[in-house]
Amino acid sequence: MDTNVIYCGDCLVKLKDIPDESIDLIYIDPPFSSNRNYVAFWQEQEKRHFEDRFENVRAYLDYMKPRIEELYRVMKPTGSFYYHCDWHASHYVKMLLDSDYLFGYSNFLNEIIWHYRRWTGSSRNYLRMHDVILFYAKDKSKHRFNPPFTSYTSKSFARKQHYHTRIKGDDVYVTSISPKGVKENDVWIIPVINSQAKERLGYPTQKPEALLEKIIKASSNEGDIVLDAFCGCGTTLVVAHREKRRWIGIDISPTSCRVMAKRLEATTGIQEGRDFSVQDMPKSVDELRQYPAFEFQNWAVNALGGVPNKVKVRDMGIDGKLYPIEDIKKERKEGIDLFGEIDRYIPIQVKRTDQVGRPDIENFEIAMKRDKREKGIFIGFDFSRDALKEIRRAEREDGLLIEPKTVSQIVEDQLDKSLL
Numbered sequence: 001m002d003t004n005v006i007y008c009g010d011c012l013v014k015l016k017d018i019p020d021e022s023i024d025l026i027y028i029d030p031p032f033s034s035n036r037n038y039v040a041f042w043q044e045q046e047k048r049h050f051e052d053r054f055e056n057v058r059a060y061l062d063y064m065k066p067r068i069e070e071l072y073r074v075m076k077p078t079g080s081f082y083y084h085c086d087w088h089a090s091h092y093v094k095m096l097l098d099s100d101y102l103f104g105y106s107n108f109l110n111e112i113i114w115h116y117r118r119w120t121g122s123s124r125n126y127l128r129m130h131d132v133i134l135f136y137a138k139d140k141s142k143h144r145f146n147p148p149f150t151s152y153t154s155k156s157f158a159r160k161q162h163y164h165t166r167i168k169g170d171d172v173y174v175t176s177i178s179p180k181g182v183k184e185n186d187v188w189i190i191p192v193i194n195s196q197a198k199e200r201l202g203y204p205t206q207k208p209e210a211l212l213e214k215i216i217k218a219s220s221n222e223g224d225i226v227l228d229a230f231c232g233c234g235t236t237l238v239v240a241h242r243e244k245r246r247w248i249g250i251d252i253s254p255t256s257c258r259v260m261a262k263r264l265e266a267t268t269g270i271q272e273g274r275d276f277s278v279q280d281m282p283k284s285v286d287e288l289r290q291y292p293a294f295e296f297q298n299w300a301v302n303a304l305g306g307v308p309n310k311v312k313v314r315d316m317g318i319d320g321k322l323y324p325i326e327d328i329k330k331e332r333k334e335g336i337d338l339f340g341e342i343d344r345y346i347p348i349q350v351k352r353t354d355q356v357g358r359p360d361i362e363n364f365e366i367a368m369k370r371d372k373r374e375k376g377i378f379i380g381f382d383f384s385r386d387a388l389k390e391i392r393r394a395e396r397e398d399g400l401l402i403e404p405k406t407v408s409q410i411v412e413d414q415l416d417k418s419l420l
């Protein structure tokens with residue numbers, strides 16, 4: 001079985017390729033039945049939404065049930081399972097997981113409360129400031145657990161309060177307290193990722209690395225296999241890698257898969273192709289036609305090695321930028337992040353319609369002139385004769401070099417590369 005791999009697709013399908021009883025630790029954080037669309041990816045105003053496709057809890061549970069069955073199947077008898085959810089569905093999810101054909105009531109270990117503070121609107125109820133993480137073992141008598149400890153506070157240590165006891169009226173000080181500290185309880189106070197946090201990617205449901213670190217250290221050892229079947233921007237994978245675990249990530253969104261691959265490279269120093277792989281990214285032109293517009297744009301820009309625009313609404317005629325490789329190296333050396341502005345770039349425009357027409361090219365020319373670019377790339381399924389004529393005219397008369405690239409050319413290039 002491959003490890004250190006990201007699979008792009010529905011976990012229900014991808015899990016079928018994972019052998020029975022092969023995984024040590026599973027953490028999942030599936031989208032909840034919250035009737036809320038995640039409309040932000042990089043920024044609030046951006047219209048990349050992860051469809052919260054569950055109208056109600058029932059539909060959510062029906063959706064999750066076969067996926068949990070698969071997850072249960074791939075877990076080792078010594079394995080642990082963490083299901084991250086919030087008030088919308090946590091009680092119903094617990095009832096599902098307690099079923100005898102899944103984990104069973106007796107293998108329930110903890111309801112972990114992740115408490116945080118954040119800004120919320122006023123409401124006629126108490127402010128909601130926690131998530132719930134349901135923790136189960138496949139078999140409570142066999143599961144691996146490295147109990148975490150928190151250090152004593154210096155104040156309490158000084159006062160020796162924690163090991164001060166009174167025997168027969170005398171004060172007796174017990175000196176054999178654990179040097180490791182106090183055993184961790186089930187309420188974890190960890191800040192949410194704020195706008196200044198170093199690890200922040202702008203992914204709306206990104207979880208803090210500190211949370212995953214606790215889980216991974218407690219319920220796995222070095223070399224163990226950690227699986228996240230709804231892995232978003234890859235928090236579990238990054239932490240698992242750092243803690244020397246092997247890992248498998250699955251996500252249905254190709255954009256998420258690209259984001260986490262970049263994050264792994266940027267934060268752990270490993271390299272796609274050499275140290276890990278991204279598998280099952282959509283390949284056929286027909287599959288790509290079915291993509292939501294933003295996923296399609298991201299796929300196209302990423303496929304050329306470019307960086308998609310952070311802002312999708314009012315993108316001013318440019319969907320992404322391709323940076324000459326030397327400039328990227330220079331920027332990295334200078335410590336500026338990859339998404340920062342570098343002046344030498346080639347703009348990329350993407351159109352998902354069947355045929356790119358002359359007006360589309362003309363608009364791109366305007367954007368190129370505005371940004372003082374002489375070269376640009378236009379991606380589409382096909383180009384009309386008029387569009388191609390306009391591209392030739394722009395080169396001849398205005399000195400603008402626009403490269404028309406069809407989706408099938410990109411797909412063929414990718415296939416060629418995968419055969420090398």
Ligand SMILES: C[S@@+](CC[C@H](N)C(=O)[O-])C[C@H]1O[C@@H](n2cnc3c(N)ncnc32)[C@H](O)[C@@H]1O
Pocket residue numbers: 009010011012029030031050203205206207208229230231232233234235236250251252253256
């Ligand atoms: C709440 S986010 C996970 C966030 C993650 N814990 C992190 O820290 O980045 C849920 C993810 O599940 C993915 N997803 C939704 N349905 C899926 C499915 N059937 N199979 C795999 N991934 C799925 C979404 O694309 C989304 O990225």
